[in-house]
Amino acid sequence: MKVDGKHFRSIWRERDGWSVGAIDQRRLPHEFVVARLTSCDDAAVAIRDMLVRGAPLIGATAAYGMALAMREDASDAGLKRAYETLVVARPTAINLKWALDEMRATLAPIDPVERAEAAYARADEIVEQDVEINRGIAANGLALIEAIAAKKAGETVNVLTHCNAGWLATVDWGTATAPIYLAHERGIKIHVWVDETRPRNQGASLTAWELGHHGVPHTVIPDNTGGHLMQHGMVDLAIVGTDRVAANGDVCNKIGTYLKALAAHDNGVPFYVALPSPTIDFAVHDGIRDIPIEQRSGVEVTDMTGRTADGRLETVRIVPENSPVANYAFDVTPARLVTGLITERGVLKPDRASLAAAFPERIAAAAE
Numbered sequence: 001m002k003v004d005g006k007h008f009r010s011i012w013r014e015r016d017g018w019s020v021g022a023i024d025q026r027r028l029p030h031e032f033v034v035a036r037l038t039s040c041d042d043a044a045v046a047i048r049d050m051l052v053r054g055a056p057l058i059g060a061t062a063a064y065g066m067a068l069a070m071r072e073d074a075s076d077a078g079l080k081r082a083y084e085t086l087v088v089a090r091p092t093a094i095n096l097k098w099a100l101d102e103m104r105a106t107l108a109p110i111d112p113v114e115r116a117e118a119a120y121a122r123a124d125e126i127v128e129q130d131v132e133i134n135r136g137i138a139a140n141g142l143a144l145i146e147a148i149a150a151k152k153a154g155e156t157v158n159v160l161t162h163c164n165a166g167w168l169a170t171v172d173w174g175t176a177t178a179p180i181y182l183a184h185e186r187g188i189k190i191h192v193w194v195d196e197t198r199p200r201n202q203g204a205s206l207t208a209w210e211l212g213h214h215g216v217p218h219t220v221i222p223d224n225t226g227g228h229l230m231q232h233g234m235v236d237l238a239i240v241g242t243d244r245v246a247a248n249g250d251v252c253n254k255i256g257t258y259l260k261a262l263a264a265h266d267n268g269v270p271f272y273v274a275l276p277s278p279t280i281d282f283a284v285h286d287g288i289r290d291i292p293i294e295q296r297s298g299v300e301v302t303d304m305t306g307r308t309a310d311g312r313l314e315t316v317r318i319v320p321e322n323s324p325v326a327n328y329a330f331d332v333t334p335a336r337l338v339t340g341l342i343t344e345r346g347v348l349k350p351d352r353a354s355l356a357a358a359f360p361e362r363i364a365a366a367a368e
């Protein structure tokens with residue numbers, strides 16, 4: 001998508017042909033800084049420390065991490081070590097394991113001397129595939145927005161989103177934002193309520209940044225505002241992303257998503273989840289019981305970083321010194337609260353039969 005008129009992706013191969021460039025998302029919205037990853041360890045740290053984040057981008061970074069690892073050591077032991085280093089970088093987004101499994105399936109059967117080249121080629125494919133998938137999500141989600149716009153006879157369509165499931169969380173377009181960007185391109189009047197998304201504020205710092213730089217009208221709201229807006233008819237639909245969808249349609253996403261789904265249900269607001277097929281985990285049958293929920297450092301809760309009036313970046317503590325804090329990074333929204341799953345193969349009912357019918361090849365792979 002565009003940053004002040006110039007097209008960017010969140011990750012790319014650098015001109016040298018082997019190192020990997022990525023926007024350092026820890027620095028946004030205050031500074032636009034590009035990081036250069038030159039080793040498998042760089043990729044693992046970038047994922048762990050959230051220089052890159054968002055389920056599809058985590059997968060893409062891991063794929064390039066495997067390619068970087070194959071330059072260092074393409075032996076069977078090197079392949080195993082790279083897989084094991086990267087797969088533990090973050091626990092919840094299944095796209096990480098999906099991308100690593102894809103890479104390993106490509107690399108394990110071939111001669112080590114060919115592995116580095118093959119790894120870059122497969123990683124590039126994963127990256128391009130992500131963009132294509134998101135274009136599909138954009139087209140399928142657009143139909144939902146167009147239907148609401150038609151009912152509202154040209155009045156602005158108000159979409160609520162949580163966290164950042166935008167182009168920064170993928171390679172390009174985003175998942176939840178893909179239909180929004182396409183609707184905006186098609187001239188539909190659209191406005192986005194952006195949940196700030198405590199504690200890391202991905203909504204306030206990333207979604208607001210990318211929508212603003214692409215020219216999409218939006219308003220940042222504190223996380224607890226959504227229910228009020230829905231009660232007053234100010235939200236036409238919610239679209240969120242996801243880090244893992246279980247085979248039964250349960251949706252794991254950034255902490256707070258569940259509360260928004262409850263508020264949407266109570267107010268008759270359609271609640272959609274946008275996802276690329278690599279986010280479906282057919283090996284998990286009950287999302288609430290079995291999806292691992294990442295717990296992150298309490299510092300993300302106790303401290304906040306921002307720009308001071310005189311332009312300095314400063315971190316301040318907002319919690320009393322001795323108060324314990326908890327930082328569950330994700331929650332699971334039960335399938336019954338989800339209106340539909342916007343995928344590259346259409347808008348699906350959030351249930352086992354619909355997911356299985358749309359992605360039969362993924363079921364077969366999960367059973368192997």
Ligand SMILES: CSC[C@@H](O)[C@@H](O)C(=O)COP(=O)(O)O
Nearest residue numbers: 053054055165169175241242254
């Ligand atoms: C298209 S990204 C979907 C999700 O990954 C997104 O909504 C989210 O929860 C991101 O969490 P994060 O902790 O910032 O990686």
